[in-house]
Amino acid sequence: MNKNNVIPGFGLSLGYTLLFLSLIVIIPLSTIIISVTSMTFGEFAAVVTDARSLASYRVTLLTSFFAAFANLIIGFITAWVLTRYEFPGKSLLNAFVDLPFALPTSVAGVTLTALYAENGWLGAFLAGFGAKVVFNSWGITLALIFVTFPFVVRSVQPALEELEKELEEASASLGATRFQTVRRIILPIVSPSLITGFSLAFARGLGEYGSVIFISGNMPYRTEITPLLIVTKLEQYNYAEANALALVTLLTAFAVLFALGILKRIIRRVPA
Amino acid sequence: MKNVIGKLLTVFILTIIPLSLFAKDITLLNVSYDPTREFYEEYNAAFAKYWQGKTGDKVTIRQSHGGSGKQARSVIDGLEADVVTLALAYDVDALHQNGKLIPADWQKRLKQNSSPYTSTIVFLVRAGNPKNIKDWNDLAKPGVSVITPNPKTSGGARWNYLAAWAYALKHNNGSEAKAAEFLSAIFRNVPVLDSGARGSTITFVERGIGDVFISWENEAFLAVNTLGKGKFEIVVPSLSILAEPPVTVVDRVVDKRGTREAANAYLEYLYTPQAQELAGKHYYRPRDPKVLEKYSNVFVKTELVTIDDVFGGWQKAQETHFSDGGTFDKIYKR
Numbered sequence: 364m365n366k367n368n369v370i371p372g373f374g375l376s377l378g379y380t381l382l383f384l385s386l387i388v389i390i391p392l393s394t395i396i397i398s399v400t401s402m403t404f405g406e407f408a409a410v411v412t413d414a415r416s417l418a419s420y421r422v423t424l425l426t427s428f429f430a431a432f433a434n435l436i437i438g439f440i441t442a443w444v445l446t447r448y449e450f451p452g453k454s455l456l457n458a459f460v461d462l463p464f465a466l467p468t469s470v471a472g473v474t475l476t477a478l479y480a481e482n483g484w485l486g487a488f489l490a491g492f493g494a495k496v497v498f499n500s501w502g503i504t505l506a507l508i509f510v511t512f513p514f515v516v517r518s519v520q521p522a523l524e525e526l527e528k529e530l531e532e533a534s535a536s537l538g539a540t541r542f543q544t545v546r547r548i549i550l551p552i553v554s555p556s557l558i559t560g561f562s563l564a565f566a567r568g569l570g571e572y573g574s575v576i577f578i579s580g581n582m583p584y585r586t587e588i589t590p591l592l593i594v595t596k597l598e599q600y601n602y603a604e605a606n607a608l609a610l611v612t613l614l615t616a617f618a619v620l621f622a623l624g625i626l627k628r629i630i631r632r633v634p635a
Numbered sequence: 636m637k638n639v640i641g642k643l644l645t646v647f648i649l650t651i652i653p654l655s656l657f658a659k660d661i662t663l664l665n666v667s668y669d670p671t672r673e674f675y676e677e678y679n680a681a682f683a684k685y686w687q688g689k690t691g692d693k694v695t696i697r698q699s700h701g702g703s704g705k706q707a708r709s710v711i712d713g714l715e716a717d718v719v720t721l722a723l724a725y726d727v728d729a730l731h732q733n734g735k736l737i738p739a740d741w742q743k744r745l746k747q748n749s750s751p752y753t754s755t756i757v758f759l760v761r762a763g764n765p766k767n768i769k770d771w772n773d774l775a776k777p778g779v780s781v782i783t784p785n786p787k788t789s790g791g792a793r794w795n796y797l798a799a800w801a802y803a804l805k806h807n808n809g810s811e812a813k814a815a816e817f818l819s820a821i822f823r824n825v826p827v828l829d830s831g832a833r834g835s836t837i838t839f840v841e842r843g844i845g846d847v848f849i850s851w852e853n854e855a856f857l858a859v860n861t862l863g864k865g866k867f868e869i870v871v872p873s874l875s876i877l878a879e880p881p882v883t884v885v886d887r888v889v890d891k892r893g894t895r896e897a898a899n900a901y902l903e904y905l906y907t908p909q910a911q912e913l914a915g916k917h918y919y920r921p922r923d924p925k926v927l928e929k930y931s932n933v934f935v936k937t938e939l940v941t942i943d944d945v946f947g948g949w950q951k952a953q954e955t956h957f958s959d960g961g962t963f964d965k966i967y968k969r
Contacts, residue, residue, distance in 0.1 A: 385859040403739075412966070428964060443775045473837075480842040498827050581785055591830065598704040600729050613872045 395613065398532040398606040410607045419589040419612070426500055426588075427568030429516075430507030431561050437508070438515025439553075445516070446523040471509050475486060476578045479505065498580030506553050511567050515560030522556040522579065555627045562623035564615040587621035644895075659692045663898045666716035668703040668790065669833050670854050674917035675720070681913065686897065696895055701833050703790035704729075710736065710885065717752050717889050717898040720882040722790035724748070724942075725949035727881050736887045737813045750879035751905035752919035755939055756798040758870040759839065759848040759855045766846045770872045771802040774847060775820035782845035783825060784835045786956070786963055791832035793957060795849040798876035801954070805874060819966045840867070851878070852934075853918035875941040880919075 399407060410416065455547055463471065478485040479496045489496060496502055526549065535545045572590040579586040589612055596605035667675060677695040686694045697715070699706065703722035710716045711734040721727050729737045742749045760768050766779055774781050784792040799821055800814050807813035827844060829835040832854060839848035840862050847870075850858070859867050882902050889895040904910055911921035915930040927934070946952035957960045 415964070476842070480844070482843045576830050577834065580826065581830060582966075583828075591788075594830070595785075596959075597708060598702075598788050599953075600704075600708070600733055601959075604959075 364589050367462055375381060390614065395606045395609050397561055398603055399610055402603050402607065406603075407607050409603045411611050415583055415587070416589070416608060418584045419587050419592045420615075422500060422503065422556035422586060423569055423589045424615070426503040426507055426513050427565050427571075429504050429510060430482055431565035433504070433508050434511055434515045435557060438512065438564075439519055439557065442516045442519040442523055446520060460516050461513050463510050468510050469577070472574035472577035475506055475509060476502070477575070477576070493631075497578050498582075499586055499607045502578035502580070503575050505588065506578045507568040510533075510571055510574050514564040514567065515557065518556045518560030518563065519553055526552055529630050533604065553631070554630050558623050558627045558630070562620050566619050569616050569619075653863060658909060661692055661694045661894060663694060663696045663717040663894060663901060664699065665696055665718050665720060665901075666699045666706050666710055666714060667720040668706060668722040669700055669831065670791075670851055670857075671880075671917075672698070672700045674914060674919065677812050677917070678905070678910060678913050681909060682901055685839040685904060685909075686814070686900060696901070696903075700865075702788070704788070708732070715888050715892065716885050717892065717894050718882060718884050718902055720880065721740070722878075723793065723949060723951050724789060724879070724881045725793075727883055728950065730883075730885065734887075736885050737883060738886065740871070741883045742881060744883065745902060745941055746906060747922050748879050749881045749883055751882060751902075751910070751922055752914040753922065754878040755852050755875045755937075756872075756878065757782075757852045757855050757875065758872060759850050759858055759867050760797065760870055762866050762868060764868055764870065767871055768847050771799050772806075774799070774849075775826065777818055777824075779847065780822050781821055781824040782825055782827065782829075782835050782839045782848040784832055784945065785830055788830040789832055789835075791854075792835075792849075792852050793952075794851075794857060794876055794878045795901050796956065796963065797875070797939075797942065797946060797952060798872075799849075801876060801945045802872065802874045804945065807921055815962055815966060818962070822966055834864075852920070856918040856933075869937040871937050874938045874940065875942045879941075933946045 368558055402410070441460065445453065445460075453572050476497055477483050479489070479502065481487060481495070481497075486497065496505060530548050531544055534548050535541075539547070570590060572588075572594070575588050576591055579588060579591075582588055589608060593605045593608045593612075596602075596608065645908060665675060665679070675696075675698055679698070681695050683696065686692060699716070701709075703726045705730050707719070707721060707726040710730060711721060711906070719730065720725060724742060727741065731739050731741065745751070758774075760766070766772070766773070766778070773779060783795050786796045796818065799818055803814035803817035804810070807817070816868040827835075827838050829838055832851060834847060836850065836854055836858060838856050839845050848855075848858075852869075855867075855869050857965075859869060884895065884898045884902060884903065884930055886895075889898045906922070907915075908923055908926055910927075911923040911926040915921045915926055915933070918933070919925045920934050921930065942949055946955070953960070
């Protein structure tokens with residue numbers, strides 16, 4: 364071992380990290396794969412490409428995407444307000460942002476359903492316009508927006524805080540319009556963190572269960588999310604089939620995180 | 636130093652020996668499903684008193700409630716339940732098939748298919764019964780909104796579905812195709828499929844969705860008497876199903892923990908008049924004919940079919956109707 368290592372203790376801390384990452388993440392997740400190996404490939408393919416499974420992916424992917432996208436905009440504005448302005452009650456508002464993380468998601472689901480159901484007060488108001496937001500994909504999206512809200516805000520906030528006001532002032536004094544400043548100065552700096560927030564929100568949405576089952580109506584082929592289908596399989600003691608669907612969700616989430624990570628690196632390299 | 640340890644040891648032995656000789660402290664874990672919570676709270680107290688009077692042992696019973704299938708899985712995965720009291724024999728069978736925790740013939744070990752109390756499926760409608768719902772065929776009519784949980788995730792919902800199926804068979808000379816059509820008409824009227832029975836109760840009672848809620852009888856009484864007094868009525872259909880929630884000792888666990896004697900007694904006591912009385916009080920139909928007679932003003936008499944007679948047992952019913960690709964899936968496939 365090299366005694367003149369520039370980072371002393373690296374071997375020990377890396378070993379420690381790997382040990383706990385294995386115990387807490389890698390080994391549990393690999394049992395999913397082990398359980399799936401009890402099926403033949405044909406069985407596996409039949410389960411994951413079943414019409415009902417496909418319908419559930421569609422619902423899950425679309426609602427997660429729209430929820431993450433909505434949070435991209437809402438979260439960015441919130442982060443902007445929290446970093447750029449001083450106002451009374453700001454720290455209180457700042458604390459509120461994290462509440463969706465703390466709240467049990469099932470409570471969020473029940474509360475949102477009560478509020479937006481046709482006899483709830485927001486739901487009754489919306490029903491006046493002929494809009495129904497519970498027991499359909501809108502309801503699922505709404506629940507996912509709620510539970511993934513803090514991701515974008517908390518990812519973007521540090522980037523915005525580091526963004527020097529002088530840069531914007533310089534760009535303005537050099538004759539740039541506000542739009543040009545946003546496009547050439549602000550967006551390049553914050554976009555990697557926007558992508559991080561988006562990908563975290565999206566991946567989280569794929570696996571969300573508690574908040575969604577109350578508000579979605581759980582109708583097969585229409586509003587049935589993949590996590591519910593997994594529970595349905597477990598309810599029939601079909602551990603292998605449940606894990607097959609879990610594996611699909613897992614791989615999708617990993618692919619999303621990985622692809623967006625690459626996108627982030629590409630954006631960083633492109634000169635502003 | 637040695638002296639001190641010796642003294643401590645003596646004191647320790649002197650306190651432990653009498654306890655273990657004369658009275659034992661026993662804990663039992665009863666893993667059950669959702670709607671039995673209130674019943675077992677009262678039953679546990681009654682049993683503890685009886686057992687202490689009989690043997691001098693102090694027994695503490697812990698309860699665990701949740702969806703029946705989920706509870707069975709927890710036990711298979713290692714939750715140390717001394718006894719299980721679940722919603723369906725199918726879920727208890729899983730303890731044998733998936734974990735070898737109990738023998739295959741567990742259901743013969745206690746009287747009456749090991750189900751000390753029964754229940755059935757009834758309709759809950761809004762006060763005044765505005766849609767005039769009398770029987771299963773009213774649920775298949777267009778414009779009637781029906782609330783039931785998803786049979787794939789809820790044990791209670793499987794009873795709902797099978798009761799409707801049995802009714803359809805009877806009125807269509809046993810035609811399976813007609814029955815499937817009938818069920819499909821009912822499920823077209825279902826706007827929300829909750830994942831469990833309690834979720835459906837909330838949808839119907841709190842959210843005000845649906846004209847009729849297909850429900851466990853005891854859950855319906857709960858809604859009528861406590862959740863919304865005067866807001867609901869119970870309608871008993873002309874034919875329903877005899878739901879037999881089964882109980883059994885989990886052999887692997889009681890042998891390991893040495894609690895077999897108390898666990899057996901705990902379940903056998905369910906058949907005594909005192910316990911039957913408690914079951915009746917919590918709207919489970921008592922097995923004891925005398926106690927049932929006392930509650931004849933509560934439980935409406937109706938034709939009740941059994942899973943064994945109409946569907947050839949739970950394994951077969953599960954296979955035909957609720958497994959992937961079964962009739963329920965076909966009904967839902969567009």
